[in-house]
Amino acid sequence: MASILAVDDSASMRQMVTFTLKGAGYEVIEAVDGVDALNKAKGKKVNMVLTDVNMPNMDGITLIRELRKLPEYKFTPMLMLTTESAADKKAQGKAAGATGWLVKPFNPDQLLGTIKKVIG
Amino acid sequence: MSIDMSQFHQVFFEESFEGLDVMETGLMELDLGEADVEEINTIFRAAHSIKGGAGTFGFDDIASFTHVMETLLDEMRSGSRDVTREAVDLLLTSVDCLREMLSAVDAGDAIDEERKNSIQAKLEVMLANGSGTQPEKQGSNSGGTGNDHPTAGVWKIRFAPHPHLFRTGNDPVRMFRELEHLGELNTTVDTSKLPPFDELDPEESCFEWELELRGECSEDDIIEVFEWVDEDCDLSISRIEDKSEQNTDPENDPSISKGSTGVTEEKPEETQKIQQKLPATKKKASKKTSNENSSIRVGIDKIDALINMVGELVITQSMLSQISEKFMLEDIERLRDGIDQLERNTRELQENVMQIRMLPISFSFNRFPRLVRDLASKLGKNIELKMSGEQTELDKTVMEKIGDPLVHLVRNSLDHGIEMPEVRKAAGKPETGVLSLNAYHESGSIVIEISDDGAGLNTEKILQKAREKGLVGEEEELPDEKIHELIFAPGFSTADQVSDVSGRGVGMDVVMKNIRDLGGVVEIKSEKGKGSTFTIRLPLTLAILDGQLIRVGRHIYIIPLVSIIESIQIEEENCNSIAGKAELYKLREEYIPVVRLHKLFNVEPDSKKLSNGILVVAESEGQKVGVFVDDLLAQQQVVIKSLETNYQKVDGISGATILGDGTVAMILDLPGLVDLSKKDSGRSSHKEVLMAEEAVA
Structure with a gap:
């Protein structure tokens, strides 16, 4: 079963994402911010990382940069959840090593569609 | 697949309200001109989360409104816009508006479009002609030249x-x-x-x-x-x-x-097989019936501690049942140990469960910076708010009920207490007035103080007003404390001009009533020209009470321990009765009224002769009263059962509890008893009390 690390500081978004992904048969590891996610990611391998950008303690872009430094996350697809107005964020994210992005707001179908695109 | 998004709404609302509080607090603390980027970032993040959630969960009005706020904040964050007072004010207003919109959506009502649109328009105007560079949506890389038709x-x-x-x-x-x-x-x-x-x-x-x-x-x-x-x-x-x-x-x-x-x-091609049909998860979330079910956030550590204790309780219980299976007389020592342990476990469990209901009073204090700021600018006064003891904990229910009275007292201090800057200057005081809020624990109560360094209560004016209203006789002279208390009389207001801040004369009496309902008291200390202090004293919790068990005949009653001053043997020669009716007892040069419980509740005592019983001297609302009882029994903590929910309100009784042997005992309401005995007709009949007992049992 494919595992996904879902990172968001907003409880409702996290719940929605987790519920949707679990419903589709993925294994989900939840984290509340970048620091939490990094701790949970270490020593483990997931099939994909899905992270919000604006978060306290460590934002999504820094998280992606940090994860890419870890050998087991060198090629892992990492998507960031971003808003349409943040074009510069997309560029920053790409520079940090993000695979791609998912534009907020999205609905569960769009979420699953994008994930399917990445990890099948 | 279709997922019922409404199941996430409640969490979204809760976190959005929290986010709004974060924004509000953050905005209040922003330094004008040169704001700290991290502070703005925190506010921005809160707005961003609300926007993202609102968009995802289909609240487009809220999303679009928040988007404008977010853009403004983004400009501040990037430094392309100065943090001006107007901007902060407008953002604060927007926070209010957003809160109203969220509440409306949460309650299933329509949002106030007009208000939303007007504020959103203001935000847009500010964005348009501000110093900000418009972060317009970068045209996405759609290099398509009319090729978008398949x-x-x-x-x-x-x-x-x-x-x-x-x-x-x-x-x-x-x-x-x-x-x-x-x-x-x-x-x-x-x-x-x-x-x-x-x-x-x-x-x-x-x-x-x-x-x-x-x-x-x-x-x-x-x-x-x-x-x-x-x-x-x-x-x-x-x-x-x-x-x-x-x-x-x-x-x-x-x-x-x-x-x-x-x-x-x-x-x-091979990859195609991967796209099997995803199982359609159609979990119909049970619709939240209403938003009335209030929730409380509890730290995992507190829950863990509880589970731990329940575990110990189970061990103790199994130990006890093991002893009881084949009980021998030599086991008595072990039995006693077991019961001791059970008692310890129970007490710890009780304390910890109570702890869960305890919240720091900062939850209640948090609204004051905003309130004081808004009110001060409305009144044209300079006011500094000082808060201390915000971490003092009290019961959630008490906190909810004390909120409004506190707001009222704070408004009152701002409006009537602290003077206009020029008046203060003339009086040789600093132009900026200080309002202090303080909270601390003291002998099983929580004390909240609201003090200002304003003009103090004007005793002459109060007395004059009271005479006009006929509350005080023309020739009657009163000590200052009594005059101060007059402001809690119904319909009393000395404001020269009725302002929309306070001073309609409704309120102070309601404040008093609310605090009394919680079993609390208010004291006023005021010095002319120096300021006033309102001190509220409240029980920490409404669920448990330290009580003194007393007996009248075969009935057991409970008097709250906090209000008992002393219990004495009655000496006949100190008893006086006035007009053959009201009885007074002379206690060290002080005359206190005697309340005969047997008479009030119409029960049969051991003896009606005062010298055969005991007088429990208790204080309620600054007045001493002697309760005549047959005997004093144990002191113990009792769990309060509400009479209103189980039966109905009975005068002179604040609640009931169930004692160790399963009998029901009534908890006496001292202020009520005093009122009752003044009427002296024993209105709470024996029958009513008996019915209450049945209802609780």
Whole structure:
């Protein structure tokens, strides 16, 4: 079963994402911010990382940069959840090593569609 | 798949309200002119989360409104806009508006469109002519030149990823799979860039691909597939054939054989099997019936501690039942140990459960910075708010009920207490008035102080007003404390001018009533020209009470221990009765009224003779009263059961409890008793009390 690390500081978004992904048969590891996610990611391998950008303690872009430094996350697809107005964020994210992005707001179908695109 | 999004709404509302509080607090603390980026970032993040959630969960009004706020905050964060007072004020108003909108949506009501639109318009005006650079949406890379209508055709795509492509987590196979959804795909790999084996870095991408896509799609569709990698590859897309219904034979296609080397073709067909149908998860979330069910956040550690204690309780219980199975007299020591342990466990469990209901009073204090700020600017006064003891904990229910009285007292101090700057200056005081809020624990109560360094209560004016209203006789003289208490009389207000801040004369009496209902008291200390202090004393919790058990005849009652001053043997010669009715007892040069419980509740005592019983001297609302009882029993903690929920309110009784042997005991309400005994007709009949007992049991 494919595992996904879902990172968001907003409880409702996290719940929605987790519920949707679990419903589709993925294994989900939840984290509340970048620091939490990094701790949970270490020593483990997931099939994909899905992270919000604006978060306290460590934002999504820094998280992606940090994860890419870890050998087991060198090629892992990492998507960031971003808003349409943040074009510069997309560029920053790409520079940090993000695979791609998912534009907020999205609905569960769009979420699953994008994930399917990445990890099948 | 369809997912019922409403199941996430409640969490969204809760976190949004929290986010709004964060924004409000943050905005209040912003320094004008040179604001700390991290502070603005915190506010921005809260707004951003609300916007994201609102968009996701379908609250478009809220999302669009928050978007404008967020843009403004973003400009402040990036430094392209100064943090001005107008901007902060407008943002604060927007926070209020957002809160109203969220509450409305939460309650299932329509939002106030007019208010929303007017504030949103103001925000937009500020954005338009502010110092900010408009962060307009960067035109997405839709290089499409009118090619966005899908037409059947054959597309030739050259895809040459840069070497680092894999390190972005992207995979060409993924994109080919996507292209397959658009039409029939033929892939040809070009390995000419492949370095000699000993120079090969397996982590780099060195293939290039020629792709041919036959199907109904537009150029934009193809660009979208490569959207995430547009800077990580060289991509060229061209249309080689228009309306090619002919030439569907791949054999004839020249591009297939061209450049084809021994390398296996990436035939992505196999990936198709991966897209099995996802199981449709149709979990109908039970609709939240209403938003009335209030929740409380409890730290995991507190819950863990509880579970731990329940575990110990279970162990103790099994130990006790083991002893009882074949009980021998020599086991008595073990039995006693077990019961001791049980008692300890129970007490700890009780304390910890109570702890869960305890919240720091900062939850209540938090609204004051905003309130004081708004009110001060409305009144044209300079006011500094000082808060201390915010971490003092009290019961959630008490906190909820004390909120409004506190607000009222604070408004009152701001409006009537602290003077206008020029008046203060003339009086030789600093122009900025100080309002202090303080909270602390003291002997089982929580004490909240609201003090100001304003003008103090004007005793002459109060007395004059009271005389006008007929509350005090023309010739009657009163000590200052009594005059101060007059402000709690119903319908009393000395404000020269009725302002919309306070001073309609409703309120102070309500404040008093609310606090009394909670079993609390208010004291006023005031000195003319120096300021006033209102001190509220409240029980820590409404659920448990330290009580003194007393007996009248065969009935047991409970008096709250906090109000008992002393219990004495009655000496006949100190008893006086006035007009053969009201009885007074002389206690050290003080006369206190005697309340005969047996008479009030119409029960049969051991003796009606005062000298045979005991007088429990208790204080309620600053007045002493002697309760005549047959006997004093144990002191113990009792769990309060509300009479209102189990039966109905009975005068003179504040609640009931169930004692260790299963009998019901009534908890006396001292202020009520005093009132009752003044009427002296024993209104709470024996029958009513008996019925209450039955209802609770």
